[in-house]
Amino acid sequence: MKAAVIVFPGSNRERDAVAALEAASGTKPHLVWHRDTELPKVDLILVPGGFSYGDYLRSGAMAAHSPIMREVKARADQGVRVLGICNGFQIITEAGLLPGALMRNAKLKFICRTVHLRVENTDSPFTAKYRKGQIVRYPVAHGDGNYWTDAETVKRLDGEGQVAFRYVSDEGDADPRWNRNDWNPNGSLDNIAGIFNAKRTVLGLMPHPEDAVSAFHGNTDGKPMFDGLVEALS
Numbered sequence: 001m002k003a004a005v006i007v008f009p010g011s012n013r014e015r016d017a018v019a020a021l022e023a024a025s026g027t028k029p030h031l032v033w034h035r036d037t038e039l040p041k042v043d044l045i046l047v048p049g050g051f052s053y054g055d056y057l058r059s060g061a062m063a064a065h066s067p068i069m070r071e072v073k074a075r076a077d078q079g080v081r082v083l084g085i086c087n088g089f090q091i092i093t094e095a096g097l098l099p100g101a102l103m104r105n106a107k108l109k110f111i112c113r114t115v116h117l118r119v120e121n122t123d124s125p126f127t128a129k130y131r132k133g134q135i136v137r138y139p140v141a142h143g144d145g146n147y148w149t150d151a152e153t154v155k156r157l158d159g160e161g162q163v164a165f166r167y168v169s170d171e172g173d174a175d176p177r178w179n180r181n182d183w184n185p186n187g188s189l190d191n192i193a194g195i196f197n198a199k200r201t202v203l204g205l206m207p208h209p210e211d212a213v214s215a216f217h218g219n220t221d222g223k224p225m226f227d228g229l230v231e232a233l234s
Contacts, residue, residue: 003029013049020210024226034066043233049086060090089204100149106187125232129224138207165194
């Protein structure tokens with residue numbers, strides 16, 4: 001599998017993404033600067049986390065208009081898989097590859113810790129190596145991860161299997177009445193942590209699977225995502 005990782009001013013997780021992809025595929029991905037206008041021929045485009053343009057204006061809003069994003073959108077339209085993590089989720093959402101918006105966390109605090117997620121749909125190369133309903137642990141580190149969209153879109157996302165991950169308690173509880181331990185760390189609507197586009201060729205999520213792929217991380221729950229992509233796209 002050949003992959004490209006897009007780098008913006010303020011990206012800070014691109015090295016983590018490169019390490020996770022290289023460990024899974026045995027091939028070092030291309031690092032592509034945001035001002036470039038062309039991408040090499042690749043099977044996967046990864047938009048990493050960080051604070052593109054310092055998160056000024058609105059997280060991801062300026063990066064979404066970088067020159068390379070025109071090519072990212074064109075490749076996505078052709079069916080190339082796109083994975084946006086944290087700030088990458090914000091960027092590809094601002095670019096129109098996914099519906100909705102990422103707002104300030106509900107308690108207006110930056111959150112950095114490990115959260116529990118429930119895998120909601122395994123019918124994609126991103127999640128095929130998981131079991132439906134499986135509870136996994138990924139780290140989060142963000143101040144603007146509160147997913148919001150209108151009621152009609154939420155209904156469509158749910159009905160068409162576009163919700164990839166939901167925040168849950170360590171026992172898998174997703175009832176918001178019992179969020180006393182802040183298992184939904186940012187107040188996301190319907191506990192949504194990650195969504196697909198309609199064709200499930202684009203995935204955006206706030207938690208960081210690339211930081212849960214090695215025993216050195218103390219957690220390998222993110223590894224199946226990269227292994228599944230390699231298996232599907234090689």
